[in-house]
Amino acid sequence: MNQSLLDVRGLTTSFETGQGRLTAVDDVSFSIEEGEVFGVVGESGSGKSVTALSVMRLLDDAGTVEADEVRFDGTDLLSLSESEMRSVRGGEISMIFQDPMTSLNPVMTIGEQIAEVVRHHGDTGERAGFWSEMRRKYVTGTSTESRSWQRAIELLETVGIPEPEQRATEYPHQLSGGMRQRVVIAQALAVEPDLIIADEPVSALDVSVQAQIINLMKRSRTSTVSRTCSSRTTSASSNTSATVSP
Numbered sequence: 001m002n003q004s005l006l007d008v009r010g011l012t013t014s015f016e017t018g019q020g021r022l023t024a025v026d027d028v029s030f031s032i033e034e035g036e037v038f039g040v041v042g043e044s045g046s047g048k049s050v051t052a053l054s055v056m057r058l059l060d061d062a063g064t065v066e067a068d069e070v071r072f073d074g075t076d077l078l079s080l081s082e083s084e085m086r087s088v089r090g091g092e093i094s095m096i097f098q099d100p101m102t103s104l105n106p107v108m109t110i111g112e113q114i115a116e117v118v119r120h121h122g123d124t125g126e127r128a129g130f131w132s133e134m135r136r137k138y139v140t141g142t143s144t145e146s147r148s149w150q151r152a153i154e155l156l157e158t159v160g161i162p163e164p165e166q167r168a169t170e171y172p173h174q175l176s177g178g179m180r181q182r183v184v185i186a187q188a189l190a191v192e193p194d195l196i197i198a199d200e201p202v203s204a205l206d207v208s209v210q211a212q213i214i215n216l217m218k219r220s221r222t223s224t225v226s227r228t229c230s231s232r233t234t235s236a237s238s239n240t241s242a243t244v245s246p
């Protein structure tokens with residue numbers, strides 16, 4: 001049987017509210033193939049964000065998520081423990097939100113924020129260990145810190161930030177909105193994800209910058225770092241699923 005990268009069947013998410021139970025996502029099913037751009041479209045409040053957050057298991061306790069299946073690369077996401085799910089979020093699936101300020105730490109330079117993601121990803125991948133780190137530092141002369149910082153600068157360059165070495169030392173408030181969103185994309189790419197879920201990644205940006213960011217995301221899909229890019233560019237009514245092929 002041909003397996004999709006992400007298979008969602010019968011996803012239903014509801015919230016307990018003061019006015020009773022609200023069903024925000026009602027029996028939604030869709031599949032995303034490797035390399036595919038998938039868009040969810042619908043009016044405001046129709047459940048697009050809640051769909052993405054349900055798949056990522058990022059809803060607070062108020063939300064109840066039920067589904068016949070939420071399977072990513074063969075793994076049933078609903079059956080994973082919270083720590084297993086955290087490693088999926090920090091590795092195979094990245095999420096980009098509408099407002100980059102909510103994703104960035106205001107008191108940390110952007111270079112350090114990306115480098116931290118690179119280090120974390122390296123840790124989960126290769127599990128360096130004290131002696132390998134010492135060998136790297138004193139025999140090859142490169143520490144994990146300097147390699148991850150270098151990688152952060154490369155990623156800033158990839159997402160089109162001018163003078164990346166200088167920018168890497170700056171804080172989020174020193175960047176324009178478009179640059180901040182590029183930084184968030186660089187962070188998302190740093191984990192070399194198989195799937196990027198983007199929740200209106202450009203709606204807070206100027207029209208000309210929107211086009212640049214969309215093009216950047218399209219390019220990342222065809223590069224070796226990111227095989228699949230799922231993008232929610234507009235809004236979907238509940239019970240609607242849409243597959244948009246590139």
Ligand SMILES: Nc1ncnc2c1ncn2[C@@H]1O[C@H](COP(=O)(O)OP(=O)(O)OP(=O)(O)O)[C@@H](O)[C@H]1O
Binds near residue numbers: 050060
């Ligand atoms: N934590 C919550 N508690 C209660 N209701 C919620 C919660 N989160 C979302 N909702 C409700 O779920 C419904 C769907 O919200 P959602 O944010 O998914 O809409 P959307 O399609 O992304 O809208 P928009 O395009 O405006 O961002 C809305 O009615 C919203 O009020």
